[in-house]
Amino acid sequence: MATQPLENTSLEWPVSDFTRVPYQVFHDASLYAREKAALFHGPHWNYLCLEAEITQPGQYVTTYVGDTQVVVNRTEDGEVFAFINSCAHRGAQLVRKLRGEASSFTCAYHQWCFSNKGDLLGIPQQRGVKGKGGMPKDFDKSKHKLKTLRVATYKGLVFGTFSQETPPLRGYIGPALLEQIDRIFDRPIKLLGYYRQRVPANWKLYLENVKDPYNAGLLHLFHVTFGIYRPTMSGRVFMDESKGHSVLRTADIDESQDEVKSVYSGSEKYRPDYKLKDPSLFDVTPDYPDKVTNMIMTIFPNLMLGQVANTFQIRHVRPKGLKEFELFWTYFGFADDDEDAIEGKLRQSNFVGPAGYISLEDGEAGRLVQLGVEGRDPADSSIVRMGDDGVIDNQDTLATEVAVRGFWKHYAASLGLELAP
Amino acid sequence: MATQPLENTSLEWPVSDFTRVPYQVFHDASLYAREKAALFHGPHWNYLCLEAEITQPGQYVTTYVGDTQVVVNRTEDGEVFAFINSCAHRGAQLVRKLRGEASSFTCAYHQWCFSNKGDLLGIPQQRGVKGKGGMPKDFDKSKHKLKTLRVATYKGLVFGTFSQETPPLRGYIGPALLEQIDRIFDRPIKLLGYYRQRVPANWKLYLENVKDPYNAGLLHLFHVTFGIYRPTMSGRVFMDESKGHSVLRTADIDESQDEVKSVYSGSEKYRPDYKLKDPSLFDVTPDYPDKVTNMIMTIFPNLMLGQVANTFQIRHVRPKGLKEFELFWTYFGFADDDEDAIEGKLRQSNFVGPAGYISLEDGEAGRLVQLGVEGRDPADSSIVRMGDDGVIDNQDTLATEVAVRGFWKHYAASLGLELAP
Amino acid sequence: MATQPLENTSLEWPVSDFTRVPYQVFHDASLYAREKAALFHGPHWNYLCLEAEITQPGQYVTTYVGDTQVVVNRTEDGEVFAFINSCAHRGAQLVRKLRGEASSFTCAYHQWCFSNKGDLLGIPQQRGVKGKGGMPKDFDKSKHKLKTLRVATYKGLVFGTFSQETPPLRGYIGPALLEQIDRIFDRPIKLLGYYRQRVPANWKLYLENVKDPYNAGLLHLFHVTFGIYRPTMSGRVFMDESKGHSVLRTADIDESQDEVKSVYSGSEKYRPDYKLKDPSLFDVTPDYPDKVTNMIMTIFPNLMLGQVANTFQIRHVRPKGLKEFELFWTYFGFADDDEDAIEGKLRQSNFVGPAGYISLEDGEAGRLVQLGVEGRDPADSSIVRMGDDGVIDNQDTLATEVAVRGFWKHYAASLGLELAP
Amino acid sequence: MTAMPKLGADVDAQTERQVARFLTQYTRCLDEDRLEDWPSFFSGNGVYRALSRENEALGLPAPLMYYYSRAMMEDRVTALRDALTYEPVYTRHITSGLLIERGDDVLISRSDFALYQSTEEGITRLFAVGAYQDTITQENDRLAFIDRRVIVDTFGIQNLIATPL
Amino acid sequence: MTAMPKLGADVDAQTERQVARFLTQYTRCLDEDRLEDWPSFFSGNGVYRALSRENEALGLPAPLMYYYSRAMMEDRVTALRDALTYEPVYTRHITSGLLIERGDDVLISRSDFALYQSTEEGITRLFAVGAYQDTITQENDRLAFIDRRVIVDTFGIQNLIATPL
């Protein structure tokens, strides 16, 4: 795969307003290699981890940029450095635990030792043994650093990029999204745990899902019936300049039950009658006064940051080959949460994660689409017209797929895909 | 795979009478994609299911055309319709159970609803919500049907095709085979069960096997020793015009024990002495007076319909990638079978299926050939000369591989493979 | 894979002295096919088995040449013959047990029978049945032998080759290595057992490992601390003409503890203090007076023959696809070993094999490198400069990677890879 | 003697059989798709909690599943039956390693499990291995879970968790 | 209390041990390749039947294997030894979930199994998981199957079934 040249793909985009997505994008091996070069090793900021995971100097955590494993760590002077987890000598995986503490890193194979900034510190037998062997006189340690990434952070979110061309992080994210990040990270967070899902689908299907408010009120009964999310609520979809990032946001205001009834007339998913025998799940004090029940942000290429009721989480979409991804969740609350607030977030973990009332259905959606599209002809494509055709711009409605089109627009541009003549 | 262009293969057929089969056909990934386009999505009738599985309006069953999952169902007006199990919106698998009852099909992802003929009936939020969003004014539901197949049935066998060029079903099967189908389906059948085998071999190896009377009397001791099948019996191999379909047929007549002895002199498989401690397995009244003990029909590309003693079955060869197939058995008797007849068929299930005295060895044969040919040079080929070289035609003997050559002849023609210069 | 043309790879070698190895060699599928053609089915002697495994006429054993399964057996006249385990008729795997006794081989599928030299002896129904069917008159059994290999043996080691160009075995191995073989096989051996490891790495990573004395004293604490192997011992690395084969050899002489201390200053691996609670592991009488503690020989492409303390073993590196190999160990002692000597070798089996104090770390090294290099850019390469750049020749030191460079030099030449301009 | 904790030593054979039968009835209930009976294995305010071995090892509290009343469990069952979209599978639990000790008025039980899922086409996958850490009470001569903690080794969840472990 | 069926409640510890041992001897007999002993676990006209969970669920009768006499089982063993072509493998059964109840003069037993196959090259695959549904009789103080029904969850059979489950 890795040896695939960047040019080598037959894909041309059928329509210029991205209302159609050729199913080929979900099972074409040549695209996978191209994504690695253009998106993950290219001029984009890729999410690495939270600063909260490496608060102390010497702490490190491993993560993935695309399917490349990367080590992120904090140095004595408090800076954050990141490098590919592969030794500069003969390439062995350098760090062998998922997370830990280390002031330097020694490779198991020949014990080359690297600083936590990625510099080569020492080489056994460099001058040989008993005057024989060893490295050539002209061997220059400074020329054998680890392969490092540029790192930037915003409000505790740590990003990295392999490219020198990548614009500054704030500009990359853009003001509209920064504001939403500010809202959540207005105070220190507290790590509550991780979840991992191995979804049998192409990674981009998850991005489609979480950029799509249209499914939110239709796939998930819980959303609808218990008022976490309804298209009849006050909702907006907005994007950055590139249209590659997006926010779906709903607040529990301006909603009349008649509207709800009319929208769900004939649907099985809305059950006004539906009651919980133990409703304490919803009996949790909101974390913010703004009545926002649902905020799903995506940062291109593969980060999701979200709020669902009282739950806050990072969802990192990690490709594991063409037809599988790991959905890696970082579930957090706030440092000043009291016991009740924490207990409330643990209760509401029943909404999210691999077993969550809402989130389990998103994994299933990925599986269903991957299964479905593999039977289709390569030339077939999906229909993405909800919210109208044409220009891709922010919309004050949830009855739209415009952010999905935005994703594909930026994806095609980033990979340098042509439009069909 | 699916994106493989039809041209992209290096295979040329070495000889014009198909007495040689290049082993490449069993492990060349480019051919797999080509088969999907040319055979399964091309101008051929592919077996779908039995009408007996969907007798009532609203009943549906899922099946496969190649490796494409297809839904087959009976409508209110009693017609049978079939479509790819992939939603017309964004491609999700539409039907999520293997079989069931439904008057319409609603996709889980955004609840687009389709009729059992594949027409799009309804779309949530088509006109938007609170006057915002929704589909473009010009959205035309009639342009977004499911991808349907043409369906034709004969004597309760249901076939489908994606192509408009495919000739009418009766002509496709041809009179010689229709006669054999008539013989078996002269009265209503009764479903007795399913078997599934995952054979680690290319799907075409199973077709080679069941078109090859030469192995029948050599691989299977039970065939021979207990007189279900012996090359010394009266036997014929005949094909349709295209040579792609075939029938092997043996009747327990015109056989002398001297002949048997001479043919099996020196072989371990024939054991005149061999006795069963419980012979009741064979103590079952024949279903037909014609003394036919064995009838194996294949209909191109991947259907087998057969009788072995008192057992009757469909064997549907479902490719699951290049080197694996599912052998899907539909085991049946007849509506007018009395208890003894049914009991007899259940007893004789010990001949067939994954554990059957005879059939288990056919799965093993596939595994052995796949293992063997992968070690060979791509240029190597098998020798298929039993029954003489040259013209491919019906033969009144079982000491022949002519039907195997017929299969490859039609296969090469269907894929548009060239002969080597 | 098998159909990959020999030309089809984009790899050019970056430097002419092989001090760099492009990581592409470890995950490029086109190279795997090329290796099959050029190395395993090409003009090289591939290890098959030991004569000690087939001492009696009629004994056979299966083995692999690359990933092609091969049967090796001894005929009545005491000769050794080998052939691909695939029938000359339609390719089925012919021999279905790993090892056994047989004077001839009958295929399960249609009972074609072959001599243990690979000649076709008989075909059922060759003349047809009742005067019908059968093979064409001109069918010539002598034209349908099994695909045989040329076989040559040296001191009980059995090698095979598919090519007529391969030079005589002694010349292929060369005098320097023959001498080492003679040392070990100076008396009849006795088989003690087999080990099998499935290592998740490209097969060539194991060759790199065992040609690399640099890691031997750094990866393995046991080597160092207990004086089985230390770079400060008297050690040599030497190769044959082609540089494809190599020997690493250490003798426990000319070593001062000060040297050891200085070389391992600051290393965690050397623990002069480290003691065993039960040291009886080392309480075994040497098999040879020459104080050699460690001798690791490799014969291109994929054989390792070694001594570690009192243990002697073959390690056959069997590729199982691009990213996995089976490390197949044949563990042996000597016919004249007394009970104590055998017991000593069983004790020291704790050094080697899948769980061995030393060898388990070599499997892990392979895993770590495969993991590490897959994250790197295809253009990246490893640094192999220990022991100096430039000419590749024997060295009287263990502080060297020169034999690794030798392997790649011969590898590139054998595959016909170009040097980058 | 760490290897020989008193653990379980003081539980009589009769109790051991009773607990073993109870635990088997639980897994069989799930494997026979009698989800409606699942809550009845718990006391009214019994707690069912599934935790990844990762969070457990890191001391992080976020659970995979967390039901702290029989009513909540009944809500889960209703959702599984009527509302949630997930792949239909057959399940099969294999268990072993039962050790029991007596706490004050309760029984403390430890056991291990492997859970297999088979698709409608008969393909079986190992879905999860892990451990059950149970606190069991004797209510009017029947057993019930006060607390069942399921430690999941296979926390790289294969797509999703629908039915209880 | 559905979750607490009387099932098994009335079988004494001694009988439970005896049945457990009997079932273990059966699987060990197979795992040690003592096929010739297999029929001896059945009464003379005992029935061995393997059924896919699919057919079972659909109420379709076609069995995977169906032997209704010890003689038929002996025929199967002879065929496996002398005649049939199939891959040689090592097998290993892991079982759990034994529940027993007493019928009139017979014992009704339920248990679960996972069956592994290992090739001659030491690669292990999960071949099948499923359940045993047994009717056992006490003949002159030894146990024997009157009826053993093997429900196979893994009915997408990996190539073929040679030896009994």
Place this chain on the structure above:
Amino acid sequence: MTAMPKLGADVDAQTERQVARFLTQYTRCLDEDRLEDWPSFFSGNGVYRALSRENEALGLPAPLMYYYSRAMMEDRVTALRDALTYEPVYTRHITSGLLIERGDDVLISRSDFALYQSTEEGITRLFAVGAYQDTITQENDRLAFIDRRVIVDTFGIQNLIATPL
């Protein structure tokens, strides 16, 4: 009656429970990564030996692991903790098929196991299935292995064996 060996018949229920608990404590000790306790399950000169089913079948003596004293086992543990380079995994043993018989002053025990390994990312693989063949002694009212032979069906070892089976 080959299928009904006297095997185990003469061991009382109490002994059977004690052995079962002992064997479970052994596997739990490993699964909870209490390696330091592992040697304590053996008598001072107890023998631990792992053998591939292949060598076993061929009558070849080379062992996968061979520790013939508690001291050697402690050396292995020290190496695992301080020195050896191998992938960190979580382990989980599932066992069944226990049959016990009484030898002279010792207990002879047979059981089967499946051993799973889960990576730090929560992916589980079946690492090995096999059998335990044990000789157990009663030392001042605790049990200890005189000899534990582990027969490994999965002898195509997935990379390496680090911790004991």
